[in-house]
Amino acid sequence: MPLINYIDAQGNKFEADVAVGENIMQGAVDNMIDGILGECGGACACATCHCYIDDAFISKVPEADAAEKDLLTAVVDPKENSRLSCQIEVTADMEGFTVHLPESQY
Numbered sequence: 001m002p003l004i005n006y007i008d009a010q011g012n013k014f015e016a017d018v019a020v021g022e023n024i025m026q027g028a029v030d031n032m033i034d035g036i037l038g039e040c041g042g043a044c045a046c047a048t049c050h051c052y053i054d055d056a057f058i059s060k061v062p063e064a065d066a067a068e069k070d071l072l073t074a075v076v077d078p079k080e081n082s083r084l085s086c087q088i089e090v091t092a093d094m095e096g097f098t099v100h101l102p103e104s105q106y
Contacts (some may be wrong), residue, residue, distance in 0.1 A: 004036045005054075009103035020092050024085035024099060025049040033061035035101030042086035045073040049085040050078075050105065061088050076104035100102040 001017040004027050008014070018027030028036035029048075034051055037048035044067055053061060058081060064072065068087050085099060 002090055003096060004090065004094065005096065005098040006035070006090060007054075007098060007100045008035050009101060009106065018090045020090055022090050023050065024088040024090065024097075026086075027090065028085065036085055037103050037105060040086075044068055044071065044084060044087055047075050047084060048105065050075045050102055051083060051085045051099040052079055052102065053081045053083050053104075054100060055081065055090075057094075057097050060094055060097060075102070077102055092093065 001019050004016050004018045006014045006028055014033045016027045016031040023042060025036050025038045025042055039048040040046035040093050064083060068084050069083060072082050075082060
């Protein structure tokens with residue numbers, strides 16, 4: 001299981017081992033990491049799992065699809081590296097993958 005890093009808006013770092021095939025949102029929810037709500041349960045329907053992919057890891061994830069891009073237009077403070085964490089599947093090569101959590105989700 002790759003170790004995934006979650007950094008909150010205050011700079012606090014939380015780590016979680018997340019199973020390959022699981023998504024970044026579920027890893028946060030299962031490990032009680034604040035800042036990712038996942039109200040729709042990962043159905044790409046609510047954007048409460050908004051996160052920012054650390055620049056060093058952008059190349060590790062495929063581009064967002066049209067549905068995700070549409071939801072990202074509704075998040076507070078969207079950025080070029082904004083993603084919905086429910087749409088990012090953990091792969092074996094994601095050890096140390098890092099996401100930053102927006103202040104608006106606290």
